[in-house]
Amino acid sequence: MEHRAPPQKSLRFGIGLRREHFDDIADRLDEVDFLEFLPENFLRFGGRPSRVLREVAARVDVTSHGVSLSLGGPDPLNKTYLTELRTLLDELDTPWFSDHLSYSSAFGVEYHDLLPLPFTAEAVDHVVSRIQFAQDFIGRPLLVENPSYYMSYPDSELTEAEFVNEVVSRADCNLLLDVNNVYVNAQNHGYDARAFIAAMPADRVLQYHMAGHIQGDGFLVDTHSMPVRDEVMDLYRYTLETVGPAWTLLEWDHAIPSLDGMIAELSRIRETAASAHLAPGTLEVAA
Amino acid sequence: MIGSNPRLDDAFGAVHAVLRGDQVPQTAAAQVGLDPVRMAFYADAVYSHVREVLEKDFCALAAVLGPSRFEPLVREYFEIRPFDAYELNENAAAFRDLLARCASAGRHGVTDFHVELAEVEWQEFTVYVSPEVIPEPSQVQAPTLNPTLVILQLDHGANDFLDEWRDGAQGDVLPPIPDQPNPTTLFVLRHPETENVLFVAADEALLFALKAAHDGLTVSAAAEEAALPIQTVQSIYQSAADWGVVVLPEEKNP
Structure with a gap:
């Protein structure tokens, strides 16, 4: 099925559209290149959430980043959710939509958390068909995100990088590469973050996520509650040099700072990107 | 699968x-x-x-x-x-x-007070996200009820408690829980201009405005039906509009 063609890969910088910034965001749109919204926080809401979303979408690009598609889950995909999502994305004309390479519901229960899949051929088969269905249903490019995960299955036949590559290739979808998740997972599961980045399908990466994490009880936890750590900034620079430019989003979902704080942190990311040695001809910075 | x-x-x-x-x-x-x-x-x-x-x-x-x-x-x-x-x-x-x-x-x-408190808080949320679209003054021909309006019948003073608690910046020191029955008709709504959710205990004037706007009565029609001076009804409607309970037409002619 034909999907809306994604834009050319380019280096742009955005933040999430959060309720905490509803009063100010419309006055600060010239300081971001795009905004990302969680559709679950807007789909069924009227009032201020609805008005602000439509107001900003009329002035800057917006992307949709879902958390409840449950691409890897055992239950049938939620057609009600998909229909509501399609209607909203058509109205806002987003360049793509994204969700996670994991599952968030099972047996009729919404966990509101992201559960990992085993890295097996069986799981690839399972999730590929669901990604294809969702992408066809929405009619826009679907970006799947590599999630952070804190438990791994002993019967996994593939490495995480192999799993991601296999899914993205067979489903013919795109990738939202969360650089913080790569760092956290590499630390927690004992692999080389740079080797993982280098193994990613560069031509399919249209977006990056950057976020903060904390030290948990014996492992790192991806909390989206902190500034981006310097180690993750370094990995982002390496990612840009290896994978190439892509829209880059600062994710911050807990202990959300003021808009000034968000813009300042986004500036750190811009500065890191500016220090990256990008291959000639790959840099197309947004006007 | x-x-x-x-x-x-x-x-x-x-x-x-x-x-x-x-x-x-x-x-x-x-x-x-x-x-x-x-x-x-x-x-x-x-x-x-x-x-x-x-x-x-x-x-x-x-x-x-x-x-x-x-x-x-x-x-x-x-x-x-x-x-x-x-x-x-x-x-x-x-x-x-x-x-x-x-x-x-x-x-x-x-207790029943807790149930009532939860009901008010929940309705505040539903009003905040209500998909109802509040018309602009230019879009109405007669005083029109705010479509986000929810009406609650309270008995235990949960609204007074919430007011006091929020006035105290929601600190650890809680205001006293009302110990006497206090029957109240509470309007919960999203204000047409500020988009803030607010609640107001309905008095006779607000109840009059609610009924008149519900019946689609202009100022003059409401005045005639209630046998009240037009200025009085205008004042009642204006007060209800200030609270956000009704939306008045741009031209507030009788």
Whole structure:
């Protein structure tokens, strides 16, 4: 099925559209290149959430980043959710939509958390068909995100990088590469973050996520509650040099700072990107 | 789809049993080779989402009950009402039913006041996200009711308590819980101009404006029907519009 063609890969910088910034965001749109919204926080809401979303979408690009598609889950995909999502994305004309390479519901229960899949051929088969269905249903490019995960299955036949590559290739979808998740997972599961980045399908990466994490009880936890750590900034620079430019989003979902704080942190990311040695001809910075 | 994925099926089942609290992590983890500590980490996270949304949507209630009485309610709600909506807050809607049952049975120290407080807080949320579109003054021909308006009949003064608690910046020192019955008709609405959610105890003037606007009466028609001076009805309608209860036409001619 034909999907809306994604834009050319380019280096742009955005933040999430959060309720905490509803009063100010419309006055600060010239300081971001795009905004990302969680559709679950807007789909069924009227009032201020609805008005602000439509107001900003009329002035800057917006992307949709879902958390409840449950691409890897055992239950049938939620057609009600998909229909509501399609209607909203058509109205806002987003360049793509994204969700996670994991599952968030099972047996009729919404966990509101992201559960990992085993890295097996069986799981690839399972999730590929669901990604294809969702992408066809929405009619826009679907970006799947590599999630952070804190438990791994002993019967996994593939490495995480192999799993991601296999899914993205067979489903013919795109990738939202969360650089913080790569760092956290590499630390927690004992692999080389740079080797993982280098193994990613560069031509399919249209977006990056950057976020903060904390030290948990014996492992790192991806909390989206902190500034981006310097180690993750370094990995982002390496990612840009290896994978190439892509829209880059600062994710911050807990202990959300003021808009000034968000813009300042986004500036750190811009500065890191500016220090990256990008291959000639790959840099197309947004006007 | 599950039938063709037996090992995936095992994984889904084992994880689900732990997340729902039906099985201890040690047992389920052994079935699929997962780390029980990490399974417990996920189970804690999923349960925390339940607590967090209830604390957010019913923050005054949580403060009044305190952790020792609120936490058992969270646990019971988690057990009897698995979340099934992708929109997180929707899953909190039935918490009021649990509170009502607890109040009837005298469990967890829940009283009718707590049930009423929860109802006001929940309606504030539903009004905030109401998909109803409030018309502009240029779009109405006669005084028109704000379509986000919700009317509650209260008996226990939850609105007064909320006012006092919020005036005190929602601190740890709680205002006294009203101990006398105080029948009140409460209007909860989203203000057409500020978009802020507010509530107001209806007095006779607001009730008059509500009925007249509901019946689509212009100022002159309402004045005639109630045998009141036009200026009086104009004043009543204007006050209701200031509160956001009604939207007046741009031209406020009788």
